[in-house]
Amino acid sequence: xxxxxxxxxxxxxxxxxxxxxxxxxxxxxxxxxxxxxxxxxxxxxxxxxxxxxxxxxxxxxxxxxxxxxxxxxxxxxxxxxxxxxxxxxxxxxxxxxxxxxxxxxxxxxxxxxxxxxxxxxxxxxxxxxxxxxxxxxxxxxxxxxxxxxxxxxxxxxxxxxx
Numbered sequence: 001x002x003x004x005x006x007x008x009x010x011x012x013x014x015x016x017x018x019x020x021x022x023x024x025x026x027x028x029x030x031x032x033x034x035x036x037x038x039x040x041x042x043x044x045x046x047x048x049x050x051x052x053x054x055x056x057x058x059x060x061x062x063x064x065x066x067x068x069x070x071x072x073x074x075x076x077x078x079x080x081x082x083x084x085x086x087x088x089x090x091x092x093x094x095x096x097x098x099x100x101x102x103x104x105x106x107x108x109x110x111x112x113x114x115x116x117x118x119x120x121x122x123x124x125x126x127x128x129x130x131x132x133x134x135x136x137x138x139x140x141x142x143x144x145x146x147x148x149x150x151x152x153x154x155x156x157x158x159x160x161x162x
Contacts, residue, residue, distance in 0.1 A: 001106070001126070003135065004018055006025075008036075009046060010036045010046075010051075011029075012119055012120040012121070012133040013053040013055065014028045014036075016109075016122045016133055017062070017108055017122075019122035020122050031065050032053065036051050036053050037050055038050065058149075066151075067154055068154065069151070070108070070149045071149070071151075073107075075095070075147060075148070077095065099145075102148055102150065103125060103128075105148075106122075106125055107123050108122060108123070108148070108149040109121050109140075110149070111143040111144050111146045112143070112146070114142065119132075128140070130143060
């Protein structure tokens with residue numbers, strides 16, 4: 001995997017996708033149709049005031065333009081109205097084993113970094129490292145992982161959904 005550096009602080013998601021699919025960042029941004037810079041919430045600080053990007057936009061372009069479905073794998077699946085451990089779908093050891101299995105696949109990893117900011121990065125199973133759009137490469141222990149979004153090639157796509 002090639003490490004790519006995000007063009008601004010709010011573009012970690014499309015930059016992570018570019019790394020996972022081995023595509024230029026400019027191509028991903030062009031397919032999205034915007035650069036995420038629009039100010040929607042002027043009372044908030046950077047980067048929260050920006051439009052940024054939604055995983056739903058990423059799902060759309062990956063499906064329509066590249067022929068992949070993005071499959072989300074939660075690090076700690078739960079059910080019920082809260083996200084505490086009392087609603088866990090799997091026991092802790094089973095959840096860990098399940099997630100380790102999926103870490104054998106390349107994908108976009110979403111989690112919370114050490115600055116307590118939600119962040120998207122690229123996961124490379126060949127090196128067992130995170131390729132962070134901020135320009136660094138590090139181990140998985142540096143991110144509180146919420147999910148891994150794995151691209152799976154599909155046979156047929158519908159170009160009329162967006």
